[in-house]
Amino acid sequence: MLQIALTSILVDDQDKAEAFYTDVLGFRKKQDFPAGGARWLTVVTMGVENGTELLLEPMGYDFAHTYQKALFDAGLPCATFASEDVQAEYDRLKALGVVFRGEPTRMEGMPTIAVFEDTCGNLIQMFETP
Template identity: 50%
Template sequence: MKIKLTSIYVDDQEKALAFYTGVLGFTKKADFSNGPFRWLTVVSAEELDGTELQLALNDNPAAKTYQQAIFKQGQPALMLFTDDIKGDHERIKANGGAFAMAPTAVTGSTIAQVNDGCGNLIQITELARW
């Protein structure tokens, strides 16, 4: 088995698409509508055939409650990994990203959190090189 797709709830799909492509540098993979529903996914520009991230419109009351609670607690809704957190931090800031946590050393690794502007904190991690 493989993980091919995961979802993140967003309060505005257009705004989310602009953030995940324009700020983080992902690539739009799928974008189509079926009636009132829009299927929208992005992938890492480094892995065009990799795991897709669905930017799902958050119109589910239970999901909204969960999203707001973890955001308030400072918990990330998504974790991304990088080999160059300092470089990515600078690039994302230059692209307009708002960091809730600057790169911070944690148990040998380095993490940062950026606000996607759509209700989520995204954690970026550079793992320790042992």
């Protein structure tokens, strides 16, 4: 059976992305080495060393900028992260200066969600796990 081992997110600046995803969101850097003119830079959930890696991928092609901007302008998150307590995570991140697109919300039959900007050109959604 296939497993998701690595996924990527386009970022406009790898150094800025590394700082945001580690220092603010609390992920741990797993891999960081030169790759072409950029870096192979991945993060993982703290305490889940062999979990899915998130590649903070530089935008090396013009179409990547167009794609990222189109998602952002349409208000579409490019990734979704889970939290056991969205309200608590919202409060923690808001206190660190993270920009949210609104208060945490819950729709009928759906978990509580909140959407924030990652400072690297993306919208990220978080949802509450039971």
